[in-house]
Amino acid sequence: MADDSISSRISLSCPPDTQTILTAAWSHDLPAIKKLLDTPGAASLQDPVTRESPSHATIRSLGPRPSADTSPEELSEDKESVEAAIAVLRELFLWGAIWNDVDDHDETPGCLAARLGREEIYQLCVEAGIRAELLFGILDGYEELESGDEEWEVEDVEEEHGHVEVVDGGEHNGAPVDGEDAPELIDMPEEESEKKDVNSEDYLKSKVTYSGGKLVDDDGNGVMMAWETDIMRRSVNALLPGLPEGKRILNIGFGMGIIDGMFAETKPARHHIIEAHPEVLKYISTDESKFGPAWEAAGSEPGANKVYGGKWQEICPQLLAEGQVYDAIYFDTFGEDYSQLKLFFTEFIPGLLDQNGIFGFFNGLGADRKICYDVYTKVSEMHLADAGLDVDWDVLDVDLKGLEEAGKGEWEGVRRRYWTLDKYRLPVCTFLG
Template identity: 60%
Template sequence: MPSPIDDSLQARISPECPQETRDILYHAWGHDRSGLKKLLNERGKASIQDPRTGETPLHAAIRACGPADEPTEGEEEQEEDGSVEEAREVIQDLFLNGAIWNDVDANNETPGCVAYRLGRKALYNLCVDAGVRAELLFALMDGYEELSSGEEEDDNEDADEVMAEQEEAAAAAATAAAEAKAQDGDVDAEEPLKFIPPDANEIPVTSEEYLKSKLTYDDDKLLDSDLNGVMMAWETDIMRRSVAALIPGEEQGKRVLNIGFGMGIIDGMFADLKPSKHHIIEAHPAVLEHISKPDSKFGSEWEKSGPEEGAYKVFVGKWQDVVLQLLEQGELYDAIYFDTFGEDYSQLRTFFMEHVPGLLDQEGRFSFFNGLGADRRICYDVYTKVVEMHCADAGLDVEWEESDVDMEKLDEDGEGEWKGVRRRYWTLDKYRLPVCTFMG
C-alpha cells in the first residue's frame, strides 16, 4: 500500500522554495485573491512550482480546502463549504493568468487529481473544464497533442512561446533557490534545484517508431520493442461489448471495417457474425506476417472464403492511405471500429471528422478503443467532453456505454496483467464505450 499523502502546507512548501514562489503559494493557499493578483504580474507566474514538491498555485488553492465531509445518509453529496467558493474564485483567476491545468507535482498528481482525491467535485469540474478549453484551443491552432500528465510540448509557435516563458520562470525560481542555499554553503550555485515531474523521462511512441519496432506476441499480450503494450488480452471484454454495441442483436451479414488488427481479438468476434463484408486495415509488418501464417484465421484462405471477391480482405498500409482508396471505390460499412497504436488524438479526430462521414452507412455505427488519457481520470474526463464536441462538428451523436473494468489484475505496475509491460496505460475502474451515429 502506498504511503498516505501529506497535504499539509509545511509538507507542500519546502525549505528550498524561493521566496517569490513561496509568496505566491502562500497567497493561493490562503485564497487571498487581492494579494495573489499583485504577484501574478508576469506570464508564467500562475504555474510556478516549488522546486522540491512541484506544488503549483492551483494545487495549493485546492489542497487548502482539505477533504470534503462524507455525505450524510440520504444525501447524494455533501454541500460545499465556504472555503470551496473562495478556492473557486482563486482557481478561476489562476486559469485566466495562464495556469496549466495538468501540471503534476511530486506525487504525480495534477490539481484535478488532488481535487478528486479530496472529494472536491466542484473544483475537479473546474479543472476538467479548463482541460477541455485547452484541448479545443490546441485544435483550433492545429496544435493537437496527446494529453500529458507532465510538462506539455507543442509544435505551434504560440504554444512554444508560452512554454518557453513558463520554463524561463521556473528556471529563474530554481536558480534563486540554489543561490540562496549556496550562500549557506549547501549547494553549488551552478546546479539550480528544479522540479522534475515523475514522468519527465517518458518517451512517447510515434507511429513511425512503432511501425519500425519489433513486436512480440504471446498468449495474453502484444508488445513492441520497448515493452509498450500494443494490445492485451484483458481488453477482450471491452472488445466483446464493442461488437455488441456496433452490431445490436449480433445480426449476421453486416458490412464491417476494422482499423488496426493487433491480436485479432475484435476481428475474431466480427468474423463469428459472418459479415457480408469484412475489411481490415493493418500497417505493421510483424502483424501482417502474423496474419499470413498458415494457422492464421485471417490469411489467404479466409480472404477466399468471402461471399464474393474482395469481400474479406486485409488491406496493407497506413489507414490514412487505405481509406482514400476505399472512399474512391465507394465502399460503405454498417460498423466501423478504430484501434491504432502510436497515434495521438489528432489522428482519431481526423478519421471521424474527415472519413467516417463518407465510409459509414446512414444507419451505421462507429466506435473506437477509448483509451484516451486512461492513465489518469481527469484526462479521461477531459477527452470525453472533447470527443463529444468534435463528434458534433462531424455531424455525429455519441453515446457512452459505461461498464466496470476488473482491476484485480490491473491495479499495480509490473504485476498481474502488467508483468513484463513497461508502462501501465490503464488505471481506471470504468470504461466508456463510445457509440457514434449520424445525427437525426
C-alpha cells in the same frame, strides 16, 4: 498518508515570488492573487522541491470534504472556504494556471481535489482541462497551416502551458489513442516517466511479439492485451445491435485479431481489415490468425473478405474512391496521437459510414489518469459533434484484478500501465439528426 500541511508544501528553497503566491493561494486571498497575476507566468509557478503550484495550494488548504457528523457551523465555514477557493481557482486558470501540472506526489490539482473528495472543485479542473485541450487542438491546426518559420510559436505556447501532446503512450489508440490510446497528457520529468515517446513511425519499424495473451513491441509497449477482450466483445455488441448476419464491416488495426474474430462470427457480407505493421501482416497471413488467404478466398464474392496492408491514412482514400460504405466501423490503432483519430472521424467517417451505420473506437484516451480520461471524453465528444456525429457512452465496469500494479500480473513484461480506471466509456457514434 500524504502530508498536506503548508509547512511541508512550501519548501525552504522556495524563491520569494513563488512563496508569496503560494501563500496567497493557500489563504484564498483573491485581491492579493489578482495583483500577483499581473506578472506573466505567476499562475504556473511551482515550488522547486514539492512542485506545489498556486492551484494545488488553493485546493489543498481546503482539506478533506466534511464528514456526515460535521456541525452546521463548520459546514457553513467549509462552504465559504470552497466558494473562496473557486473564485481563486477561476482567476488562476484565467491567467494560465496549468490544469495538468503534477506535484511531487504525481497529483494534478484535479487529482488532489478528487482525493480530498471535493467534487465541485474537481469539475472546475476538468473544465479548465477541456478549455485548454480544445485551444491547443486549434493551435495545432493553425500550426499545420504555417510555414516552417512560424512553427516555434506554437511549440513555445505548448511549452509555456505545459501541454503534452495527446500521444499514445504505448497503448493502442483506441484512438487512442490507445492508440494513442492513451494519450499522455501529463508532462513528467524523464526519469520519473521512464518512457520514450511512442510514435507511429518507430512503432511500425519495430519488432513485435505475440505471446502470453499480449502483443508487445520491442520497447515493451503493450500494443494489445487479452484483458481487453471484454471491451472488444461489448464494442461488437454495440456496433452490431442484435448481431445480425450480412453486415458490411471495416476494422482498422488487427492487433491480436480479437475483434475481427468476433466480427467474423456474425457472418458479415463484407469484412475489411486495415493493418499497417509488416509483422502483424505476416502473422495474419499464417493459418494461426484465421484471416489468411483461405479466409479471403471464402468471402461471398471476390474482395468481400479482405485484409488491406498499409496505413489507414493511405488505404481509406482508396476505399472512398471505390465507393465502399460500411454498416459498422471500428478504429483501434497504436502509436498514433489523438489528432489522427480526429482526422479519421472528421475526414473519412462521413464518406465511409452508411447513414444508419455505427462507428466506434477504442477509448483509451487519457486512461492512465481519471481527470485526463474525463477531459478527453468531453473533448472527443465535442470534436465528434463538429464532425456531425452523436456519441452515446456505454459505461462498462473494468475488472482491475491483475491490472492493479505496474510490472505485475497482466502488466508483466509491459513497460507502461496504460489503463488504471475501473470504468470504460465505450463510444457508440451515429450521425446526428
